[in-house]
Amino acid sequence: METAGALSVKAPSDAKVLFDGSSLDAWTAGGDKPAPWIVKDGVMIANQADIRTKESFGPMQLHLEWRIPAGREVNGQSGGNSGVFLMGMYEVQVLQSHTNRTYPDGTAGALYGQTPPLVNATAPQGEWQSYEILFHPPKYEGGKVAEPATVTVIQNGVVLHHSRRYMGPTQHRQVATYPENHPATGPIGLQFHGDPIEFRNIWVRPIGEYDAVK
Ligand code: MG
Numbered sequence: 001m002e003t004a005g006a007l008s009v010k011a012p013s014d015a016k017v018l019f020d021g022s023s024l025d026a027w028t029a030g031g032d033k034p035a036p037w038i039v040k041d042g043v044m045i046a047n048q049a050d051i052r053t054k055e056s057f058g059p060m061q062l063h064l065e066w067r068i069p070a071g072r073e074v075n076g077q078s079g080g081n082s083g084v085f086l087m088g089m090y091e092v093q094v095l096q097s098h099t100n101r102t103y104p105d106g107t108a109g110a111l112y113g114q115t116p117p118l119v120n121a122t123a124p125q126g127e128w129q130s131y132e133i134l135f136h137p138p139k140y141e142g143g144k145v146a147e148p149a150t151v152t153v154i155q156n157g158v159v160l161h162h163s164r165r166y167m168g169p170t171q172h173r174q175v176a177t178y179p180e181n182h183p184a185t186g187p188i189g190l191q192f193h194g195d196p197i198e199f200r201n202i203w204v205r206p207i208g209e210y211d212a213v214k
Contacts, residue, residue, distance in 0.1 A: 001119055001120060001121050001158065003123075004121040004123060004155070004156035004157060004158050005123075005156055006065060006123060006127065006128045006130040006156050006157075007130040007132070007156065007157050008065060008128070008130065009063050009130070009132075009201075011063070011201075011203035012203075012205065014205060015063075015203040015204060015205045016055070016203065016204050016205070016206075017202075017203045018053055018188065018202040018203055018204060019044055019199065019200065019201070019202040020201070021042030021043070021200060022039070022042075024037060024039060024044065024051075026053055026055070027051045027052065027053060027054065027190075028051065028052060028053075028054050029048075029049045029050070029051055029052075030052065033049075035049075036049055036051075037051055037190075037192075038196075042200060043198045043199065043200050044198065044199050044200070045196050045198050045199075046082055046190065046191070046192045046193075046195060046196055046197045046198075046199075047192065047196065048192060049192050050189055050190065050191050051192070052088055052187035052188065052189040052190070053187045053188045053204075054187070055187070056087075056183075056185035056186050056187050057087070057185055057186070057187070057188060057204055057206055058137050058184050058185040058186075058209075059136045059137065059206065059207045059208060059209060060086075060133075060134075060135050060188075060204050060205065060206055060207055061132070061133070061134050061204065061205040061207055062084070062086070062131070062132075062133040062134075062135065062188065062202075062203075063130070063132055063133075063201065063202070063203050063204075064084065064130070064133075064199060064200075064201065064202040065128050065129065065130045065131075065199065065201045065202075066094050066128070066129050066131070066198065066199050066200075067126065067127065067129065067197070067198045067199075067200075068080040068095075068096040068126070068195075068197060069126065069196060069197075069198065070125055071125075071126070072125070072195070072196075074096040074100050074125070075100070076100065076101070076102040076106075077095070077102055077106055077193075078194075078195075079096065079195055080095055080096030080100065080125065080195055080197070081093075081094065081095050081096075081191070081193035081195050081197070082094035082095075082190060082191045082192070082193055082195065082197035083112060083189075083190070083191035083193070084131065084133065084189070084190060084191075085188065085189030085190070085191065086133070086135045086149075086151065086186075086188065087135075087137060087149075087183070087185065087186030087188075088186040088187045088188070088189045089169035089170060089186060090111070090135070090149055090151070090166050090169060090170055091111070091112040091170040091191070092109060092111065092131065092133060092151070092153055093106060093108055093109060093110045093111075093112045094108060095108045096108070096122070096125050097109075097120055097122040098120075098122045098123060098124045098125055099124075099125070104116035107122075108120070108121075108122045108129070108155065109121070109122070109131075109153055109155045109160040109161070111151065111161065111164060111166060111170070112170050113170055113171055113172060113173070113174075113176065114166065114167050114170070114176060115164055117153070117155070117160035117161065118160055118161065119158060119159075119160065121155045121157075121158035121160065122155070122156075123156055128200070129155060129156055130154075130155065130156055130157070131153060131154070131155055132152075132153070132154040133151060133152070133153050134151065134152040134207070135150070135151045135152075136149060136150045136151075137149050137182070137184065137185075138166075138178060138182060140182060143180065145178045148165040148167070148168075148178070149165070149166040150163045150165055150166070151163075151164055151166065152164070188204065
């Protein structure tokens with residue numbers, strides 16, 4: 001796709017704001033370890049470790065914006081890589097995918113290691129990108145998966161996935177499968193993959209349980 005425009009959407013009044021440009025108070029590096037990311041000029045910059053929200057979420061609408069710093073050298077999965085981990089285990093990939101070839105299920109917006117996006121809607125390096133993510137955890141009945149986790153992802157106003165099923169929590173070079181026991185909620189994670197990826201305007205709205213239209 002030649003052009004797609006990032007959407008900066010103000011947090012609605014019922015949203016839980018996870019980052020408004022001022023502090024990492026909503027985030028941790030796990031347990032009581034403080035999030036070591038850098039806050040500068042209203043932006044948070046990936047640094048040292050993966051981080052996650054202190055609070056846990058199940059079904060949700062998540063908005064966030066990300067940017068790969070301009071001028072940074074990228075090559076495949078190196079140089080411009082991060083990720084959003086829903087419930088701490090289902091990754092939506094963040095990558096410089098504008099001028100950077102890699103395997104299809106490792107590109108920006110891919111359900112990493114499982115499903116490539118419908119289209120490459122990634123704007124040039126150095127520009128802000130937006131993700132709107134609608135996520136539903138899997139439903140279990142009698143110890144078995146009755147409905148897999150599903151996700152809708154819109155990048156820069158363009159649909160990448162519409163109620164797409166996760167095969168299971170994200171794995172690296174392994175076929176994903178669902179565990180026997182699955183929590184009802186989990187933290188939202190952001191990946192530190194060695195690269196100073198920037199994030200801003202992060203908010204979430206729990207959307208509760210409902211039966212999807214079938
Ligand atoms: Mg990643």
